[in-house]
Amino acid sequence: MAKIRVGIPGALMYYLYFPLWQVFFNELGAEVVTSGRTTRVLLDHGVREALADACVPVKVFFGHVMALKDKVDYLFIPRVVCLNRRTVYCPKFLGLPDMIRHSLPGLPPIIDERMDVRAGRAALFRAYRRIGSSLGVGPLLVVRALARARRADARYHSLLLDGWRPPEAMTAVPAMPKEGRKPDLTFGVLGYPYAVYDDFLNAGLLEKLKRLKVRALTAENLAPGRLAAQTYDYSKRLFWTFSDQVLRATHLLFEEGKVDGIIHVSVFGCGPDSITDKMMELKAKLHRAVPFMTLIIDEHTGEAGLTTRLEAFADMVRRRKETVPCSR
Amino acid sequence: MFKVTFPRMGQSYLAFQMLMNDLGHEVVLPPRPSKQTLDLGVRYAPEFACLPLKILLGTYLEALGAGADTVVTTGGIGPCRAGLYAGLHERILADLGYRMRMIVLEPPRWRPLEFIRQLRLLNQAHLSLRAYWEVIKKGWGKLRALDNLEKLSHQVRPREIRQGDTNRAYARAVSMMSEAYTPAAILEAEAAAAALLRAVPQDPVRPTVKVGIVGEIYVLLEPAANLEIEETLGHLGVEVERSMFLTGWTRDNTWTETTHGLTVREAAIPYLPELIGGHGRDSLGHTVLYAKRGFDGVIQLAPFSCIPEIVARTILPRVSSDWNIPVLTFFLDEQTAKAGMTTRLEAFVDLLQRKKELWRETTPAPPKGRYFT
Numbered sequence: 001m002a003k004i005r006v007g008i009p010g011a012l013m014y015y016l017y018f019p020l021w022q023v024f025f026n027e028l029g030a031e032v033v034t035s036g037r038t039t040r041v042l043l044d045h046g047v048r049e050a051l052a053d054a055c056v057p058v059k060v061f062f063g064h065v066m067a068l069k070d071k072v073d074y075l076f077i078p079r080v081v082c083l084n085r086r087t088v089y090c091p092k093f094l095g096l097p098d099m100i101r102h103s104l105p106g107l108p109p110i111i112d113e114r115m116d117v118r119a120g121r122a123a124l125f126r127a128y129r130r131i132g133s134s135l136g137v138g139p140l141l142v143v144r145a146l147a148r149a150r151r152a153d154a155r156y157h158s159l160l161l162d163g164w165r166p167p168e169a170m171t172a173v174p175a176m177p178k179e180g181r182k183p184d185l186t187f188g189v190l191g192y193p194y195a196v197y198d199d200f201l202n203a204g205l206l207e208k209l210k211r212l213k214v215r216a217l218t219a220e221n222l223a224p225g226r227l228a229a230q231t232y233d234y235s236k237r238l239f240w241t242f243s244d245q246v247l248r249a250t251h252l253l254f255e256e257g258k259v260d261g262i263i264h265v266s267v268f269g270c271g272p273d274s275i276t277d278k279m280m281e282l283k284a285k286l287h288r289a290v291p292f293m294t295l296i297i298d299e300h301t302g303e304a305g306l307t308t309r310l311e312a313f314a315d316m317v318r319r320r321k322e323t324v325p326c327s328r
Numbered sequence: 329m330f331k332v333t334f335p336r337m338g339q340s341y342l343a344f345q346m347l348m349n350d351l352g353h354e355v356v357l358p359p360r361p362s363k364q365t366l367d368l369g370v371r372y373a374p375e376f377a378c379l380p381l382k383i384l385l386g387t388y389l390e391a392l393g394a395g396a397d398t399v400v401t402t403g404g405i406g407p408c409r410a411g412l413y414a415g416l417h418e419r420i421l422a423d424l425g426y427r428m429r430m431i432v433l434e435p436p437r438w439r440p441l442e443f444i445r446q447l448r449l450l451n452q453a454h455l456s457l458r459a460y461w462e463v464i465k466k467g468w469g470k471l472r473a474l475d476n477l478e479k480l481s482h483q484v485r486p487r488e489i490r491q492g493d494t495n496r497a498y499a500r501a502v503s504m505m506s507e508a509y510t511p512a513a514i515l516e517a518e519a520a521a522a523a524l525l526r527a528v529p530q531d532p533v534r535p536t537v538k539v540g541i542v543g544e545i546y547v548l549l550e551p552a553a554n555l556e557i558e559e560t561l562g563h564l565g566v567e568v569e570r571s572m573f574l575t576g577w578t579r580d581n582t583w584t585e586t587t588h589g590l591t592v593r594e595a596a597i598p599y600l601p602e603l604i605g606g607h608g609r610d611s612l613g614h615t616v617l618y619a620k621r622g623f624d625g626v627i628q629l630a631p632f633s634c635i636p637e638i639v640a641r642t643i644l645p646r647v648s649s650d651w652n653i654p655v656l657t658f659f660l661d662e663q664t665a666k667a668g669m670t671t672r673l674e675a676f677v678d679l680l681q682r683k684k685e686l687w688r689e690t691t692p693a694p695p696k697g698r699y700f701t
């Protein structure tokens with residue numbers, strides 16, 4: 001019998017949880033198909049199918065689903081609600097399977113298990129077990145699959161922590177990418193994983209920084225414990241996991257003052273970002289020694305415009321470093 | 329004594345003004361949002377902030393300029409942005425150099441002690457617990473009366489014989505309410521105002537279409553934010569029913585009257601089982617219920633970039649085709665112009681009227697006892 005093929009769209013949660021889910025489904029005996037990296041064609045599909053007012057990452061997600069839907073037996077679009085007991089995901093994540101189901105025609109069955117650690121004991125495990133049983137796999141096998149998947153996940157995240165980027169860290173035997181010229185600047189590059197790591201959407205931001213001899217420090221390069229311990233001065237924590245992470249990282253980097261600049265990779269039309277970015281900007285005002293810039297990415301992010309802005313920013317930082325050598 | 333201001337939503341300010349006066353404050357009335365309010369908000373709010381955040385920021389700036397020193401507002405605990413507004417406003421205003429007191433009423437179950445502390449802080453008249461309860465009840469009564477009058481105006485306007493009569497009567501009704509300060513006076517004023525509205529000469533046989541309005545609460549409740557869409561529709565001969573009022577819809581029996589026995593939540597669940605914050609799920613549920621009740625169409629109002637309403641809007645076409653009810657969506661931002669909106673509304677109403685006529689011609693006489701408009 002041919003293996004069941006499960007499709008995992010290469011967008012949104014993909015950048016953090018693909019290895020976990022891939023191993024999990026493989027262990028259950030399914031074949032995992034992914035739509036790979038975002039391309040012009042994928043994005044155009046998404047833009048055509050998704051609502052014009054939706055944010056780009058959601059449009060990209062639609063595009064990935066379109067690319068996958070005819071190649072797989074199941075689509076895996078979990079409803080990820082809360083994974084840490086404290087913050088939830090953006091409302092669009094909460095309604096993601098419904099948005100897909102009710103607006104795209106000709107879809108294979110969607111596995112949309114709800115993942116919310118607050119929903120009783122071992123809620124996540126029970127979610128995975130239900131996934132297993134919908135594929136006809138018993139609980140014992142699920143336990144084993146999940147254990148292996150979690151190991152893969154831990155390894156993946158520790159690679160990210162060490163500075164690997166998702167595409168390299170996802171390969172079986174990661175090889176450190178070729179070092180470019182030796183970086184002389186370090187920038188914090190903060191934003192949602194699907195904005196920072198989708199190199200089509202952000203027009204190759206990380207690659208460009210490398211060429212400018214800038215080392216990029218992302219939120220995934222910061223130890224989770226340090227991020228969790230970091231507080232920010234706001235009457236409430238931001239409700240959404242990714243925004244909360246970004247704001248914590250912002251405060252951490254500004255307060256340590258070790259980076260030479262901070263770039264916020266913000267998304268056009270993103271609701272949570274309107275608040276996150278403003279909070280970052282207000283924080284930046286208190287730490288003028290570390291320059292801050294917001295890059296807004298959308299479906300038309302142009303290579304040329306981006307390069308110019310990055311160059312100008314890096315130049316400015318270098319000049320400042322030369323003129324005030326020992327201000328910090 | 330504080331000089332208090334608060335968010336403005338429709339006519340509700342009359343009730344809040346009375347409440348704040350009773351609690352011993354001077355009230356700096358939030359001005360009706362104007363072009364200038366919006367400009368102020370747009371200038372200082374983040375670009376992708378939703379319209380309510382921008383308008384409220386503009387409102388606060390104007391009220392602070394007029395001498396207010398305290399802002400009273402509500403909070404929330406997600407998952408949508410509204411709960412973070414108060415904190416953001418406070419920071420933006422502080423960054424602009426304004427010093428003011430921000431009293432944020434959070435849902436009591438979140439931090440009960442904090443809630444009580446805020447209530448005590450508000451009580452500058454040192455009312456007894458009992459008196460406090462009485463003034464809140466009185467304020468609620470006024471709010472209900474105002475909501476009732478607004479609903480009545482929605483029914484009268486499409487049938488008025490001389491255009492503008494309803495608006496004039498409604499303006500007078502509101503000013504009658506604004507002068508009622510005791511529970512008895514409020515009841516009396518409401519009755520008189522309702523009589524005034526009913527006295528508007530109406531054409532009882534004019535064919536009207538019925539449209540339900542769903543969407544995000546602020547743009548639903550503040551006419552300045554939705555460019556007086558209800559008035560425009562009324563003048564086009566449309567009877568509107570808005571899905572949301574500050575005093576809630578549970579108290580009136582519109583929904584239990586349906587024989588379908590579905591709550592909004594139940595109606596929405598097949599389409600969106602998850603609560604996503606804001607009023608996204610309500611928009612879907614209300615649309616289903618409007619369809620079941622035989623409405624001719626539904627209009628969704630949402631601020632540009634509003635997350636829950638974008639989710640709802642993505643799913644609405646399916647609801648619309650499942651239940652055969654036309655839906656029109658407006659995403660409102662500072663660039664939305666009234667003329668453009670009116671054109672789209674005219675086309676929509678035209679469509680509804682033609683659809684209805686077609687249906688009348690091709691359908692045999694309705695069975696007895698069922699409700700048809």
Ligand code: SF4
Pocket residue numbers: 055056057058090091092093192267269270271272273635
């Ligand atoms: S967080 Fe922003 S970018 Fe991400 S899905 Fe939500 S609105 Fe879109």
Ligand code: SF4
Pocket residue numbers: 271378379380408409410411544605606607631633634635636637
């Ligand atoms: S429901 Fe919409 S308008 Fe309200 S806070 Fe959320 S995004 Fe803004």
